[in-house]
Amino acid sequence: MAIQKEFVLRYRGSEHVRFEIPSAFCDEQIAEALTGRLLAVDGVYRVQVYRSQRKLAIRYQETVHDFTGLCKLLFQIVSELEKDALAETRPKAVQIAKQRLKNRLKNVKAFRWFGNKYDDAKETLQAAKIVGKGLTKPGKFFKDPEKMVIDFLNDMLVLFLIRLHWDHITKEWIPRPFKYRYEWMAVFYMIYLLMRSRRPKP
Template identity: 60%
Template sequence: MAIQRSFVLRYRENGHVRFQIPSEACDSAAAKALTEKLLELDGVYRVVLYRRQQKLSIRFQETICEFESLVKQLYQILAEIKKTGLFNPKPIAKSRLWKVRAISNKAKPGPLDWFKRKYTDAKDTVHAAKVVGKIGLKKPKAFLNDPEKAVIDFLNDILVLFLIKLHWQHITQQWIVKPFKYRYEWMAIFYMFYLLIRSRKK
């Protein structure tokens, strides 16, 4: 059976899909190749492959890459990776058999894993808000003189931090490596920082 049929769509909303994937795609080399190739697609800005949970999460911009086009390109990528042999089962050394057995004996991930991920994301967001809040508290007169502008500046900082976190993987793995290809994204970043600095000037 083709490996494409083993990718089962479990969740879909605007700009976000999640697949249940086979164990062959969870090998470290195969997972890395699949993630890198998906990030090269226009419109795809975040790819997370959970190897233990055997899940693949893809976030994309539907205005650039429609769902049907994304699926077709995903199937094409799987076919290319299959030709390289990365999906073929790897022989397991006897010294590692006990590790494989220990992993197989573990309980399947449940709601606790989901709560852990959400807790980590929430903790990072709260930490970022504290940092921004401390910076804002250094100038209490600004809040007293113009509370509306102080609140807007604070929300702008939160938005910038959120956007950086959301696109960080894409920035480090794609935009920096190929700056000319993603020149429009870099222009958007520079313009965003220009607006942010300009809003702070009196």
């Protein structure tokens, strides 16, 4: 009954009452909903909400409702509108709170570090799945299991090194290849060793 207490009776005449209403019910949509609910009541034939003055005027037939019965209907309608408003705003408030918490966690250094490591591990795992497809070929692993394991570990090492130095490769090595010529030589030599290890034995 908290919101109903804010409806203060300012005038009571013959089949005519006026209330001072809280500012929440001066909202256009809520005022229209309140007007529609009251006009749907038998015996109520005119309802006006003066939003700028925070007033509610009701004209009704006393043969259908007396003053006490009208107030009870009014307070019931107000309570229902309050529940509907809370039901609509609660999911939005919860969603906003979750988004704020999520943004705060993102700004924490520890969570940023874990997030970056999770992304790195996810990308490496996806690359490993591509490389490891060769192991699924029937009979290939059992023919030369030692070579398959070595090849797989070599591929994993190459992927790890590429992922580790990817920012340097894209931002420094490629724009200034001569400055990082020794790094490029190491890359080419590593590729040569990798291709050499894949050659079939005579």
